[in-house]
Amino acid sequence: MYTLIGTPKARPFRVLWVLEELGLEYEILPLSSNDKAAMAEFNPTGKVPALKDGNDVIIDSVAIMQYLADKHGSLTFKAGTIERAKQDSFTQFICDEIDGALWTAARNSFVNPEDKRVEAIKPILMWEFGRSIRALEERLGGNAYLMGDTCTVPDLLLSHCFGWARSAGFPMDSEMLKAYGRRMMEREGYQRANAIRSLS
Numbered sequence: 030m031y032t033l034i035g036t037p038k039a040r041p042f043r044v045l046w047v048l049e050e051l052g053l054e055y056e057i058l059p060l061s062s063n064d065k066a067a068m069a070e071f072n073p074t075g076k077v078p079a080l081k082d083g084n085d086v087i088i089d090s091v092a093i094m095q096y097l098a099d100k101h102g103s104l105t106f107k108a109g110t111i112e113r114a115k116q117d118s119f120t121q122f123i124c125d126e127i128d129g130a131l132w133t134a135a136r137n138s139f140v141n142p143e144d145k146r147v148e149a150i151k152p153i154l155m156w157e158f159g160r161s162i163r164a165l166e167e168r169l170g171g172n173a174y175l176m177g178d179t180c181t182v183p184d185l186l187l188s189h190c191f192g193w194a195r196s197a198g199f200p201m202d203s204e205m206l207k208a209y210g211r212r213m214m215e216r217e218g219y220q221r222a223n224a225i226r227s228l229s
Contacts, residue, residue, distance in 0.1 A: 030054045030055060030056060031048065031053060031054070031055040031056075031080055031081065031082055031097075032055065032056050032057075032058055032080070032081035033045060033048065033055055033056070033057050033058070033078060033080055034057075034058045034060055034068070034071050034077065034078055034079040034080065034081060034086075035057075035058075035059070035060060035061070035077030035078035035079065036059045036060065036061045036077070036229055037057060037059070037222070037225055037226045037229050038226060038229060039077070039193075040077065040078055040090040040189075041077050041078035041090070042189060042222065042226055043078075043090045043091075043093075043094055043185060043186060043189045044078050044080060044090055044093050044094060044097075045057075045222045045225060045226065046185050046189070046218055046219055046222040047093075047094045047097050047098065047104065047182070047185060047218075048097065048222075049218040049219075049221040049222040049225075050103070050104060050185070050216070050218030050219075051097060051098075051101050051103055051104070051218075053097070053101065057225075057229075059229060060077060061077060062075060062076055062077050071086050071088070072086075072088045074088075076088070078090055078093065079093075080093045080096075080097075091120065091124060091182075091186060094182050094185065094186065095120070095182050098181070098182050104180060104181050104182050104185070105181055105182055106176070106179075106181065112176065115176065116175075116176055116181050116182070116183060119168075119175045119176070119181075119183035119187075120182060120183045120186060122161075122164075122165075123183055123186050123187050123190060124186075126157070126158075126161035126164075127158065127161055127162075127165075127187065127190045127194075128186070128190055130154045130155075130157050130158045130161070130199075131154075131158070131190060131193050131194060131197060131199065133150065133154055134150075134151050134154045134155075134197060134199075135197070137150055137151065138151070138197075154199075155199055155200065158194065158199050159200065159202060162201065162202065162203050162206060163203070165187070165203075165206065166203045166205050166206055169205065169206070169209060173212065175187070180213075180216070184213060185213070188209075188210055188213035188214065188219075191206070191210045192210075
């Protein structure tokens with residue numbers, strides 16, 4: 030059985046969603062990033078999430094998502110294939126351009142100490158986010174998922190970022206991607222994970 034370390038909100042929700050999509054057995058140790066001392070046992074930075082698999086601990090939400098997908102042979106293409114390379118290019122783009130903009134905005138809004146924030150950067154981040162959305166819209170085209178007919182890790186990652194963007198006030202000007210996000214939220218794995226999140 031796996032142990033998901035982190036309150037199933039924010040980035041830990043990504044891992045929870047994968048666990049539910051794959052139908053895996055797990056338990057939750059609901060620590061937050063405010064529980065620095067307790068989290069340091071699993072991650073020296075004190076950040077959530079972490080995943081315990083036996084005696085081993087994996088940190089970073091995207092690394093955990095891909096590990097679970099690889100281990101259980103779902104939500105991913107096989108490593109070493111051209112399809113996997115294309116899948117990974119989506120993952121990297123989302124981490125760099127979408128998640129990166131949102132996380133930088135968060136750091137400059139409430140995460141960093143007040144004297145370490147640059148409020149003026151947020152409009153620039155929103156502009157960069159919009160540019161990235163247009164690029165994703167072009168790459169998605171008429172496909173159901175980023176990789177065509179197959180739902181993969183970057184789909185879950187992107188959909189989570191869309192929810193984050195809404196709560197952070199980032200504009201989503203793409204009807205195509207709004208519809209894509211709604212499709213992702215209709216998945217049974219998301220519905221189960223969201224029900225657990227709502228109770229936390």
